[in-house]
Amino acid sequence: MHRPFTRAWADALREAINSDATYKSAAAKWTWPVALVLEADPALGYEEPVAVELALDRGTCHAATLVAPAAITAPFTLRAAYPVWKQIVTGSLDAVTAxxxxxxxxxxxxxxxxxxxxxxxxxxxxxxxVPTAFPDEAT
Amino acid sequence: MPLTRDQAASKYFQLYANSKRLAWDPASVDVRADIAQWSRIKAEHGDIDATTQLLQLIALFHAGEESVTTTLAPYVGAAARTNAGLDVEMFLASQLYEEAKHFEFFDRYVKEVVGPDAAGMDRFLPGPPQQVLIDDLAEVSERLRREDDPVLLRATFVEAITHYMGVVEAMLARTGYRGAHEALTLRGWLPGLQEGFRLIRRDEGRHVAFGIHFIADACARDESMRAIVQRTFERHLPNVLGTVASFVYPHPLVDVEQLQGYAIGAYQQFMAAAGLADDAAAAQALVLELDESV
Structure with a gap:
C-alpha cells in the first residue's frame, strides 16, 4: 500500500499503467506528458502542493516523476484537492465530470x-x- | 445566373432539397395533452423539482433558438461576399427559415403550456449558457457582418460556422434535444414537446451536416483554417461543459454524465467527420446518426 503522491505511489502508478491492457488500447494515440497536482493539505501531511509528472506516449508510461508544481513541463495539468483526488481514484467521481x-x-x-x-x-x-493507503483513513 | 451542374449536385444543395422535403409547421404540433400534463407533473413530481428541470431545458432552448434565429442572417451575406456558392446561400436561407420555426415552436410552447410558470425563466441563462449561446454568437455574427477584408472575412466565416454549427448546434443543441427527448420518452411525459424535439433535432442534424461539409471544404482549400476551428472549439468548450454541468440536480431527469458524454461525443464526431481528427469510427457514427435528416 502506498501513500498517494509519494515516490513509491508514482512508481506503482507507472507499473499499473504499463500493465493495463485497457489503457494501452485507449491511449494508443495519446502522446503527451500529463501532470497530476495535489493541493497542499497540511492536516494530511502534504505541507506543499506536489505533482506527479507522467511521461505518457502511445499507451506506455516511460516515467512517473515526483516534482514540485513549479517544475512541471507537461502540457496538460490536472490539479485538485485531496478529497477530489480520493473520490476520483476510488471511483466515486468521474474525472471528466470533475x-x-x-x-x-x-x-x-x-x-x-x-x-x-x-x-x-x-x-x-x-x-x-494502485494499492493506495489513504492518509485520512485509519490503518 | 443558373445553378451550375456542380452546385446542383452538391451536398449543400442536397441538404437544401431535404429541408424542403422534410418541412413541418410548428403551429401544427399538438400540445393539448401537454397542457394537462404540465400541472400534473408539477403536482406529482414536485419532490424532484421536475417542472423546474423542464423549465430550465425549455428556457435554454427558447433563448437559444431566438439567438440562432437573430444571428444567422450575416452568414447568408458572408456566403455571397466570399463567393461560397449559390448552393451554400440557398442552404443557409433554408436554415434561417427553420431556426425561425424552432423559435416559434418554443415561444408557442412557453405561452400555451408553461404559462405562468414561465415567469422568471431567464434566471437559468446567466453564466456559461448566456456566454456561449447568446453573447459570443452575437459577437461573431456582428464581426461577420462588418468584416470587409476578404481574407479576414473567410477566416471569420470559418470561425462563425464552427461556433454556430459545431459548438452550439452539434455540441449543445443536439445534446440537449437528445437527452431531453430520452428523459421525456422514458416517462411518457409531454408528447407535444417530444414531437417538437424530434422534428427540431432532425433539422439540426441537417445544419450540423452542413457545418461539417463547410469546415471540411474550407480546411481542404486552406490548411490554416484548421487552427481557426481548433481555437474556436478551445475558446467555447468550457462554456459548453459549464452549460451541461448546470443541469446537476439531486434527482436529475437527465443524467449529467450522460449529457456530458453526448456533448463530448458530438465534438469528437464533428471533428472526425470534418477530417480534423483521426477517428473513422466517430465519423461513421455521426453519419449514421444524421442519416434521417441528411
Missing part, C-alpha cells in the same frame, strides 16, 4: 483532452489499480 464541474483545475488544450477522453478515463482506471 474537470467540467471545476473540481479539477485543468490546464492545457481541452480540445485535445476531449478528443482523447477515453485515454483520460483509462488513465484513471489504471490509477484505481
Amino acid at each position: 474537470v467540467t464541474m471545476g473540481q479539477v483545475k485543468f490546464t492545457g488544450a481541452l480540445t485535445t483532452l476531449l478528443l482523447h477522453v477515453n485515454a483520460a478515463k483509462a488513465l484513471v482506471g489504471a490509477a484505481r489499480l
